[in-house]
Amino acid sequence: xIDQVTSxxxxxxxxxxxxxxDNPALQRALDGGRAVLPVFILDDTLLSASAPKRKAYxxxxxxxxxxxxxxxxxxxxxxxxxxxxxxxxxVHETGARAVxxxxxxxxxxxxxxxxxxxxxxxxxxxxxxxxxxSLIQTVDGRPYTVFTPFSRAWxxxxxPNQALWEPPDQFPKIPNIISNPVPLDPPPAGFPASEVRSLxxxxxFVSETIYRYQEDRNRLDIDGTSRLSAPLRxxxxxxxxxxxxxxxxxxxxxxxxxxRSAETWLNELIWREFYQSILYHFPHVLTQAFNPSxxxxxxQGSADxxxxxxxxxxxxxxxxxxxxxxxxxxxxxxxxRMIVASFLVKDLLINWQEGERWFMQNLVDGDPSAxxxxxxxxxxxGTDAAPxxxxxxxxxxxxxxxxxxxxxxxxLPELMHVPDEYIHTPWWMPLSLQQSLGCIxxxxxxxxxxxxxxxxxxxxxxxRVRA
DNA sequence: TGAAATGTTGGGGCG
DNA sequence: ACGCCCCAACATTTC
Numbered sequence: 001x002i003d004q005v006t007s008x009x010x011x012x013x014x015x016x017x018x019x020x021x022d023n024p025a026l027q028r029a030l031d032g033g034r035a036v037l038p039v040f041i042l043d044d045t046l047l048s049a050s051a052p053k054r055k056a057y058x059x060x061x062x063x064x065x066x067x068x069x070x071x072x073x074x075x076x077x078x079x080x081x082x083x084x085x086x087x088x089x090x091v092h093e094t095g096a097r098a099v100x101x102x103x104x105x106x107x108x109x110x111x112x113x114x115x116x117x118x119x120x121x122x123x124x125x126x127x128x129x130x131x132x133x134s135l136i137q138t139v140d141g142r143p144y145t146v147f148t149p150f151s152r153a154w155x156x157x158x159x160p161n162q163a164l165w166e167p168p169d170q171f172p173k174i175p176n177i178i179s180n181p182v183p184l185d186p187p188p189a190g191f192p193a194s195e196v197r198s199l200x201x202x203x204x205f206v207s208e209t210i211y212r213y214q215e216d217r218n219r220l221d222i223d224g225t226s227r228l229s230a231p232l233r234x235x236x237x238x239x240x241x242x243x244x245x246x247x248x249x250x251x252x253x254x255x256x257x258x259x260r261s262a263e264t265w266l267n268e269l270i271w272r273e274f275y276q277s278i279l280y281h282f283p284h285v286l287t288q289a290f291n292p293s294x295x296x297x298x299x300q301g302s303a304d305x306x307x308x309x310x311x312x313x314x315x316x317x318x319x320x321x322x323x324x325x326x327x328x329x330x331x332x333x334x335x336x337r338m339i340v341a342s343f344l345v346k347d348l349l350i351n352w353q354e355g356e357r358w359f360m361q362n363l364v365d366g367d368p369s370a371x372x373x374x375x376x377x378x379x380x381x382g383t384d385a386a387p388x389x390x391x392x393x394x395x396x397x398x399x400x401x402x403x404x405x406x407x408x409x410x411x412l413p414e415l416m417h418v419p420d421e422y423i424h425t426p427w428w429m430p431l432s433l434q435q436s437l438g439c440i441x442x443x444x445x446x447x448x449x450x451x452x453x454x455x456x457x458x459x460x461x462x463x464r465v466r467a
Numbered sequence: 468t469g470a471a472a473t474g475t476t477g478g479g480g481c482g
Numbered sequence: 483a484c485g486c487c488c489c490a491a492c493a494t495t496t497c
Binding site: 453 | 469470
């Protein structure tokens, strides 16, 4: 049926590059005016491990891409199963000459791609990070394991400044090939669920919010972050474009605080590449602590305490608010991620890997490298990690970063009428006040699961002694 | 991308 | 006027 065009067909195998703009894999596949078959494999292995909301987000952005492709006379072809079988099968079915795909650095992806490459002509294209992990290394050729020198090296490299590539209005005609439907799960609210929405969000962020980022990014009660984590996670937004906009904001900032703010956001993008690089060079971090001497801490927290943490019933308002935000929306403010992670690991003395797993089971932006890096950092067991004695006080963190208490109140309706002075320490409310508010601590809202000062001492000992 | 413990300083109350 | 004490405010050290 399609024999007459076979030699001219390339496959664009879409993975974490669900976009048209600034997509080097698509650009390469279209090179020389070749017909391109865009294909996405719904990978059973990945999907079965995915958070339901993350899956729903993926489906939504795939449906968006489908529409954009159809508008350009093309079509998104969706298949299900194991990519190692499906891609070669698809190549044989269509007689395509090559498969172009953006290189993905996670251990699972590398194994998957190796399996595919043994069977077909698979061409990797860079672009998941601005710089390939192997490009950023120390003078003696080793990968950086500390963020600051990594970021210095990153900034010292010549930025790939090429003009933004835009897809053609009309794609070369392709044969009609059967495609599976994309499930119709409604997308989780609050995320830019298409390429166009993500580009709009980026423009809005870099025109205003980025210049207050230095301070506002830590405020739980202010919308001061980019909220671009999910589009970046799935490549709905190009990381190069995001970095390009950050650099532009740095160079055109009206004053020094604004410039520093924009620089701080660029550093966040570089953190993303740092942890991808760590996972690329040290894939074993997914199963154990990077620091060998911290692999045998005597974790003492109970299953009940873990469950209380997951459900937002620890009795510390800022922790519980954040955990309920995660469960309800699939997203959590970054400052809150650090607070709840510190609480799980250092107040409850529960293995950081439990937290890592729960985040992956719930975050729409959940990404193995960033998530693992963040948890190892908090637990103090990773590369460039927080020192073991850096323990967040959930009350002080609440007072500092949710001074109005509005973040707590928006996720803990039972504390709605608690006055500001008690909002982060409701157990200190006089009983008479508790009664008049109809909010009895220990009934309507839990007492603190652990005493912070006591828990802190226990953790300092556990980390010092180890097991 | 901490927080607690400990140390130092200086103003003000008071005999 | 002076010494003493208290303690807030800030600095440094420690975990």
